[in-house]
Amino acid sequence: MKTIIAAYSGVLRGTGSSILSALQDLFWLSKSKVEKQLQIISVLQWVLTFLIMGVACTLILMYILCTDCWAIAALYLAWLVFDWNTPKKGGRRSQWVRNWAIWRYFRDYFPIRLVKTHNLLTTRNYIFGYHPHGIMGLGAFCNFSTEATGVSQKFPGIRPYLATLAGNFRMPILRDYLMSGGICPVNRDSIDYILSKNGSGNAIIIVVGGAAESLNCTPGKNSVTLKNRKGFVKLALRHGADLVPVYSFGENEVYKQVIFEEGSWGRWVQKKFQKHIGFAPCIFHGRGLFSSNTWGLLPYSKPITTVVGEPITIPKIDNPSQKEVDFYHSIYVDSLIKLFDKYKSKFGLPETEVLEVN
Structure with missing residues (x-):
């Protein structure tokens, strides 16, 4: 009888352990799913x-100007006129927003990493040339307009713009949202102000290839538009x-796009937009919201590793x-x-891969 009771107790203990184990597995599975959904929401927004x-x-x-709440819109427009030149004077960054x-979650969706190779002196100012543009510059945004990858810890005393x-x-x-992350206009007035009237320890990140480079970005291709881009050096x-x-x-x-050949009607339209508006419309797609096997606006969850190289000392002329x-x-x-x-072989590229400079 004692033997039967002992055996029965053992079964109960085993069953209890199994149930507890199953509940723990279910709990962690749910947590994992919740985190994945939060990652998707963060990227989608x-x-x-x-x-x-x-x-x-x-x-x-x-x-709103056409409704009974027109006064709210009018007050904002008045503020907009008063605040119009703020973006040209370094903007209005918010550490609170940068630390959201x-x-x-945005970082972990891909994931995105920032690799530091050299220290930066706080007594100097810097211009970072970011390559390649990609469709949306996701790595540039995450690394330098947020604190998700620890840019302030890796480069203490340096303010990225x-x-x-x-x-x-x-x-x-939109302008206020962008400024809160430390984003500024890529024009001479704004850059001159930050580099001459904002002290030292400033780093302006310029996606040098711009819209022209975005027209040629496609998975498996490493090319930059740089040969005739010299304004940032000046x-x-x-x-x-x-x-x-x-x-x-x-x-x-992270995105696939339709590449139009030079001389085609599609490339003609893209270049006209680029010339007159400043950006080039791309026909691209990522994955769907609910499945990676469907097309949608979400980027594919592919790793992005941003490597910050050695600074080149530049004289003042x-x-x-x-x-x-x-x-x-x-x-x-x-x-x-x-x-x-x-660094190409460290991040998944073959030794034979060559960077194409156009």
């Missing part, structure tokens, strides 16, 4: 912000700001000659290629 927030907020503001938990199209800062609400010389090459491995992998600009531009191109070659 950013994609929608990138694509439609500016236009949507403009239309909403116009609609949503950005950590991601430069983007000036037209974005003419859009109500700015660096005028302010004595050190140049820092930055390459994001995986930036081109008020009026640099074309020869001087060309000389430092060639040094920058060589440094970028060396950075790519040094």
Whole structure:
């Protein structure tokens, strides 16, 4: 009898352990699913912000002006006029916004990593050349407009400013959202102010290839538009700001797009948009909201690793000659290629892979 009771107790203990184990497994599975959904939501809100927030907020503001709540819209427009030049003067960053938990979910969706290779002196100013553009510059945003990858801890005393199209800062609400992350217009007035009237320890991140580069980005291709992009070098010389090459491995992998050949009607339309509006419309797709096997606006969850290279010391020359600009531009191109070659095999590329510089 004692033997039967002992055996029965053992079965109960085993069953209880099994049930507890199953509940724990279920709990962690649920937690994992919740985290994945939060990651998807965090990325989706950013994609929608990138694509439609500016236009949507403009239309909403116009609609409110036609309702009984017109005074709210009028007050905001008055504030907009008063605050119009703030983006050109370093903006209005918010550490609270940069530290939002949503950005950590955004980071983990891909995931995105920031790799530091050299220290940066707080007594100097810097211009980071970010490559490649990709469709949306996801790595540039996550690494330098949020604290998700620890940019402030990795480069203490350095204030990053991601430069983007000036037209974005003419859009109500969107402009304030962008400024809160430390994003500024990519124009001469804004860059001159940050590098000359904002002290030292500033780093302006310029996606050098711009819209032209985005037209050629596709998975499996590592190419940059750089040969005739020398304006950022001239700015660096005028302010004595050190140049820092930055390459994001995986930036081109997160979206697929239709590439139009040179001379085709599609490329003609894209170039007209690029010339007159500042951006080039791309026909692209990622994965669907509920399945990675369907098409949608969500990027594919592919790793993006952003490597910040060694700074190139630049002298201050008020009026640099074309020869001087060309000389430092060639040094920058060589440094970028060396950075790519040094780290390509560490981040999934074959040793034979060559960075195409156009």
